[in-house]
Structures are given as structure tokens and as C-alpha cells.
Amino acid sequence: MEKRWWKESVVYQIYPRSFCDSNGDGIGDLNGITGKLDYLKELGIDVIWLSPVYKSPNDDNGYDISDYQAIMDEFGTMEDFDRMLATAHEKGIKIMMDLVVNHTSDEHKWFIESRKSTDNPYRDYYIWRPAKEDGSLPNNWGSCFSGPAWEYDKTTDMYFLHLFSKKQPDLNWDNPAVRQDVFDMMNWWLKKGVDGFRMDVISLISKEPGLPDKETGINGYATFNVSANGPHVHEYLQEMRQKALNNADTITVGECSGVTLEEAKKYARSDEKELNMVFQFEHMDVDSDEKAGKWTTRKMDLRNLKKILTRWQKGLQDIAWNSLYWENHDQPRSVSRFGNDSDEYREISAKMLATCIHMMQGTPYVYQGEELGMTNCPFNTLDNFRDLESINAFHELTEQGKMTEEDMMAAIGYKGRDNARTPMQWDDSAYAGFSTTNPWIMVNPNYTKINAKDQVNREDSVFKYYQKLIKLRHESELIVYGTYDLILDDDKDIYAYIRTLGDEKLIVYCNFSENTREVELPEEFVNKKVLISNYSDAKANQKITLRPYEAIVIQK
Known part of the structure; x- marks a missing residue:
């Protein structure tokens, strides 16, 4: 097996909005990250995966990008970014950007032009369709954030496709001009010195020709995964490799919704014609059910988890490379989900989960706060939530009578994405040391017990345990x-x-x-x-x- 630096690395994901606020506005920022690089160096990680910091109206917390080559005002300036990048590199830490190119914001200049007329040069940058002859939507596809995946635009009397929010129109990757503009943008960042890309929902970029109707899910629409692993996705990624990724020694990981083991062997094969590795989600669905999908509080059967992870470990062996994770910005806290977040067992079970995943073959990913054993947050009203997916799902499933309000509150409290997005718990001072003011989302009230200041100085802490696991991986080819x-x-x-x-x-x-x-x-x-x-x-x-x-x- 060929040895590569990214196989021997441990990646740490930062969700910038919730990591560290340096200017007291309640929102994390780039200078806050720069100020905490010594903490990450002490932990021992090699790469930071930076969730989007690009200019965005923030309909979906930065995953709706209006300018790929500018920084969101709340996060700082491009000068702040350059300083963070340089400081990270000085400390031996690489930076992996989040590449969000299945869709843009509807405030991106490409879409502003695209919606002006049917003959605009940017019209074909997006996916436009008229209504069916009977006046119904172009097809029955649903959005990940509830409701149909089509939004009517009266200017040209047509609909545009959005697999996510209606403010996130899908790009038309079948248009060579779209692909070239994306590759040019990637090369701009690589020239700046970034070390690679985590690619958001990259498995969705190639849509099935004709956009046919599909089998519907629990909300009455075809799941947003209908376009996963489309007919040209591998061709487009190979083109990306040739025109951008090969211009630097990059680390790449694709978020591949709906990916199968056989498809993953193509995305992440060892000849490096496409990506280094993929994020698969089978083990994230191990506690879902047929009736409510992810919106359930049921606990997993460990035997199913073992079957899934073993299939991926054995299936990719000598062919491709695994990514290893329990948490990210889209998942609840693992110690509350797969472990035990009681006072008695929280630290013990957090260490157990870390051991289980870090000792496997693949590149481990640590999500901010996971190394402290941070837990789910006790959100007690819908007003506490900020995540579009959770809020929309609550309204849709309760209004359709498919879930009671009580059951739905329990489900989004258990599985909602906001659990991972509460502020990083730095110390036991006000607002967990994240900010000097009330943050954009509530702080988990257990920050006085669970925080970095305590754990960095305590030998039996979860932080120290992660530090040891990471050190073992760096020293052992057997573990890698x-x-x-x-x-x-x-x-x-x-x-x-x-x-x-x-x-x-x-x-x-x-x-x-x-x-x-x-x-x-x-x-x-x-x-x-x-x-x-x-x-x-x-x-x-x-x-x-x-x-x-x-x-x-x-x-x-």
C-alpha cells in the first residue's frame, strides 16, 4: 500500500461561527481561529477542515455562497484569512477548505444573471424547467430542507432546481463553462496556499438526464439523493483532478450522500484519479427508522454498526481509503448518541468511542469539542434552534400529522444539527469563553463542567486521551x-x-x-x-x- 501524508494525518473540523469570537459580536471568526492554533498544535492534529468562510447571506450557515473569492464579513477579511493560513503553516498545520459547488446562493452573480432572461449567457449555469403541461412542478423531487426541490421564478415563468434551500439553486455541471469557472476558483485558492478541499455533497453534481420522477419518501417527495452518483460524476471529478487538484499536493474528501461501497471504490481509488477519500453515511443512519427517517430517538443496535463499518473497512482495503468519523457539523454529539452522556459515564464513553474509531484503517476526523466530550444541548423550545433543516422538518411533519409536536421536539433535540453548532466550550467563564457577549446560538449550560481549560491541564481528561490517540497514530504504521x-x-x-x-x-x-x-x-x-x-x-x-x-x- 502506497504511503501518503494524508493517510497518516488526523483532521480537525472547525465550524467557524461557533469556534471562537475574537471581536465580541457573538459570532466566531478567523482571528478567533488564529488565536487558538496553539491549542490545536497541542492536541496534535495535522489538518484543519474549515467549514465555509466565503461571502454568504447565511441562509444555510455559509453553505450558500455568493462569492467564492471573498470572506464573509462576520468572519473577517481576506487579510485575516491569509494571516491564519500563514500562522497554521508555521505551526505545521495544513488547511483544507470546504468546497460547496453543487449549488450557490441565489445572491451569487451567476444566478442574478441567470434569472434575468432565457437567453442570458449565465442562464445555463443553473437548472431551469417549465411546469408540466398540467401546470404541476417539473418533477416530484424533494428538497433536503423539506418541501419540493423547485422554486418558481416569475421573471421567465420557469422553475429552478434546488436540492437544498430555495436560496441554494443547483449549478448545472453539464455546462463546461460552469466546470471551468469552478476549477479556476479552486486554482485561485491553491495558489494562495490552501492544502486541499472537503467537497460538500459532491456526489450530487451530475443529475440524471431528463430529471425523471422518482419514488417518494416520508414527506411525499422523492429524496434529495435522487441525483446521487449521477452518470457523469466520475468524469467531472477526473476533469477536476486534471485541471485543478494535480496543481498541488492536496488532501481531498468528498461528502458523498447516497454513496455505495462500489461507488466509493471509484471516488477514492488508490490511483488518485478523483478523490483521496469519501464521507459515507451508512453508519450515520444506523439509528434511523423507516417511518420517520432520521427524526427518531431510537438507539442503534451495535451489531448493525459493526456490520456497516466492517463492510467499509474490508471493502476499501487495498482499493481505496476510508474516512473515520462520529461527528461533524451535520450530526449530533456522539457521546450523547452512541455513548452515555451522564456524569458517571460521559468521559469514559467519549474515550471509548474515540478508541473505537481512531484504531481503524483510514483518516480520522475530529469535530470541534469532540475532543472534550461535548454533549448534545438541552434545547427546550423551537425558538432555541437555528438550523433550517430541523425547523422545517418540525413544521412539515407535525402539520402533516406524521409526528406529534412532543415527539418531534424530542427528535430534533436528539438528532438536530444544532447540537454540534453550539459554541466551543473554552472555559467556565461567561459564554464558555467563546465570546464576551450573547452568542448567535445558545451555549450548552454544562460548559462550567465541560471545557478546554479544565481538560488541557487534567491528565485523565478526554482531551489528553485524544492527544495520546493522535500521538499513537503518528508513531505507528500498524495503526495507519x-x-x-x-x-x-x-x-x-x-x-x-x-x-x-x-x-x-x-x-x-x-x-x-x-x-x-x-x-x-x-x-x-x-x-x-x-x-x-x-x-x-x-x-x-x-x-x-x-x-x-x-x-x-x-x-x-
């Missing part, structure tokens, strides 16, 4: 490149697997439950080195008693 084999397949409490590289081996046990469980350690690992454990007195005995949420890694 070793093969993966699941054991105890049918166990409902324990996730266990073996990593192998040549004569080297390690075994990982992670107890996902409050149950105390005894396991028989394979002979070759008995009395061998305990590489890391979230209990200080863990031993490699022939019989191991796994305590609640215990994780132990033993190297042969």
Missing part, C-alpha cells in the same frame, strides 16, 4: 496501514477487532454498554503491552473483565 478483521461479530455490547501489518498485531475491545462483560483474550495477546485504555488499571490478562464503556488496545 494495518488490515482490519472483526471478531465477536454477534456480540450486542462489544465492538472488537484485530489490526495486522506483517508480524505486528493489535487487538481492540470497546464495550458500548453499561454491562460488565468477560472476554477471553487470544493467546498471542496475553500479557502483552496495553497500548491505551480508558481505565488506568487495565491489564492484558487471559480473561479480561470489560467494565462499563471500557476500551482497551493490546499490541502483540
Whole structure:
């Protein structure tokens, strides 16, 4: 297997709006990030994935871009960006930008021109269709943010496609001029010195010819994934590789909604003709259900999680490369979802989850605050939420009688994206040290107990544990490149697997439950080195008693 720096790296995602506010306006900014780079250096990460900082009217928190080559006023200036980039590079940290090119804002100059007339030079930059003969919408596709994926525009008496918000019209990637403008913009950022791109919903850029009707989902519309893995997506990404990505030594990861294992082998294959790796979402759907989709409070069955992650570990082995994650800006906090966020078990289970994912083959991604064991936020009214997806889903599903208000509040409180977007908890001062004023979204009230100031200085903290995990990965080719084999397949409490590289081996046990469980350690690992454990007195005995949420890694 070819060794590459991005395989050996650990990536840290920053959601700038919620990371650190340097100027007291309640909104995180670029100078706030620059001021915290020493903290990230201490943690040990190699790459920052920066969620969008481009100019945007903020309909979808910056994922609706009106100018790809300007900085959002709230975040600072291009000079602030350049200073942050230079400072990060001085500290040995690379910067991966968020590339959002399935759609733009409706305030982007391309769309402003496109909607003016049917013969405007920019008309074909977007996807326009007339109503059907019976006056109905062009097709039955739905938006990710509820409702139809079509918005009427009276200027030309036609509809434009938006798989997300109506203020996020989809670009027409079948137009070569669109592709060239995107590649030119990417080259502009690469010339500036950025180190790669995380590509937002990149699997959606190639739409099926004719835009046919599809099977409908729970809201009566065809899911927004109808255009996932379209007929030209690989062709367009190969063109991107040739015209932009090969101009620098980049790290690339594609957010691939609806991706299958077979498709991922094409996106992230080792010949590097497209992307380095993809984000797949199968394990993020492990606690969804058929009736309500993601909007449920049900807990996962660990056996299903093991099947999914093992299929991806084995399926991409020697062919492509995995990304490893529990959290990002679109997911609730993992310790509240897959662990136990009670006072008794929060830190123990946060460390267990970290062990489970960081010991697999692939590039680990840490989302801001995950390294502290930050939890879901107790949002108690709809007014506390800021996320368009959660608010729209609440109204749509309750008004259609598919969910009660009580059940829907519980569901968006458990699974809503705002859980990950509450301010980073820096210390126990007012507003968690994130700002000197009331932030744009509520601070989780547990910041007095869970904060970076406490954890950086406490040897048994979640932060220190992540620091150790990251250091182990930097020192061990076995952890980076070793093969993966699941054991105890049918166990409902324990996730266990073996990593192998040549004569080297390690075994990982992670107890996902409050149950105390005894396991028989394979002979070759008995009395061998305990590489890391979230209990200080863990031993490699022939019989191991796994305590609640215990994780132990033993190297042969």
C-alpha cells in the first residue's frame, strides 16, 4: 500500500461561527481561529477542515455562497484569512477548505444573471424547467430542507432546481463553462496556499438526464439523493483532478450522500484519479427508522454498526481509503448518541468511542469539542434552534400529522444539527469563553463542567486521551496501514477487532454498554503491552473483565 501524508494525518473540523469570537459580536471568526492554533498544535492534529468562510447571506450557515473569492464579513477579511493560513503553516498545520459547488446562493452573480432572461449567457449555469403541461412542478423531487426541490421564478415563468434551500439553486455541471469557472476558483485558492478541499455533497453534481420522477419518501417527495452518483460524476471529478487538484499536493474528501461501497471504490481509488477519500453515511443512519427517517430517538443496535463499518473497512482495503468519523457539523454529539452522556459515564464513553474509531484503517476526523466530550444541548423550545433543516422538518411533519409536536421536539433535540453548532466550550467563564457577549446560538449550560481549560491541564481528561490517540497514530504504521478483521461479530455490547501489518498485531475491545462483560483474550495477546485504555488499571490478562464503556488496545 502506497504511503501518503494524508493517510497518516488526523483532521480537525472547525465550524467557524461557533469556534471562537475574537471581536465580541457573538459570532466566531478567523482571528478567533488564529488565536487558538496553539491549542490545536497541542492536541496534535495535522489538518484543519474549515467549514465555509466565503461571502454568504447565511441562509444555510455559509453553505450558500455568493462569492467564492471573498470572506464573509462576520468572519473577517481576506487579510485575516491569509494571516491564519500563514500562522497554521508555521505551526505545521495544513488547511483544507470546504468546497460547496453543487449549488450557490441565489445572491451569487451567476444566478442574478441567470434569472434575468432565457437567453442570458449565465442562464445555463443553473437548472431551469417549465411546469408540466398540467401546470404541476417539473418533477416530484424533494428538497433536503423539506418541501419540493423547485422554486418558481416569475421573471421567465420557469422553475429552478434546488436540492437544498430555495436560496441554494443547483449549478448545472453539464455546462463546461460552469466546470471551468469552478476549477479556476479552486486554482485561485491553491495558489494562495490552501492544502486541499472537503467537497460538500459532491456526489450530487451530475443529475440524471431528463430529471425523471422518482419514488417518494416520508414527506411525499422523492429524496434529495435522487441525483446521487449521477452518470457523469466520475468524469467531472477526473476533469477536476486534471485541471485543478494535480496543481498541488492536496488532501481531498468528498461528502458523498447516497454513496455505495462500489461507488466509493471509484471516488477514492488508490490511483488518485478523483478523490483521496469519501464521507459515507451508512453508519450515520444506523439509528434511523423507516417511518420517520432520521427524526427518531431510537438507539442503534451495535451489531448493525459493526456490520456497516466492517463492510467499509474490508471493502476499501487495498482499493481505496476510508474516512473515520462520529461527528461533524451535520450530526449530533456522539457521546450523547452512541455513548452515555451522564456524569458517571460521559468521559469514559467519549474515550471509548474515540478508541473505537481512531484504531481503524483510514483518516480520522475530529469535530470541534469532540475532543472534550461535548454533549448534545438541552434545547427546550423551537425558538432555541437555528438550523433550517430541523425547523422545517418540525413544521412539515407535525402539520402533516406524521409526528406529534412532543415527539418531534424530542427528535430534533436528539438528532438536530444544532447540537454540534453550539459554541466551543473554552472555559467556565461567561459564554464558555467563546465570546464576551450573547452568542448567535445558545451555549450548552454544562460548559462550567465541560471545557478546554479544565481538560488541557487534567491528565485523565478526554482531551489528553485524544492527544495520546493522535500521538499513537503518528508513531505507528500498524495503526495507519494495518488490515482490519472483526471478531465477536454477534456480540450486542462489544465492538472488537484485530489490526495486522506483517508480524505486528493489535487487538481492540470497546464495550458500548453499561454491562460488565468477560472476554477471553487470544493467546498471542496475553500479557502483552496495553497500548491505551480508558481505565488506568487495565491489564492484558487471559480473561479480561470489560467494565462499563471500557476500551482497551493490546499490541502483540
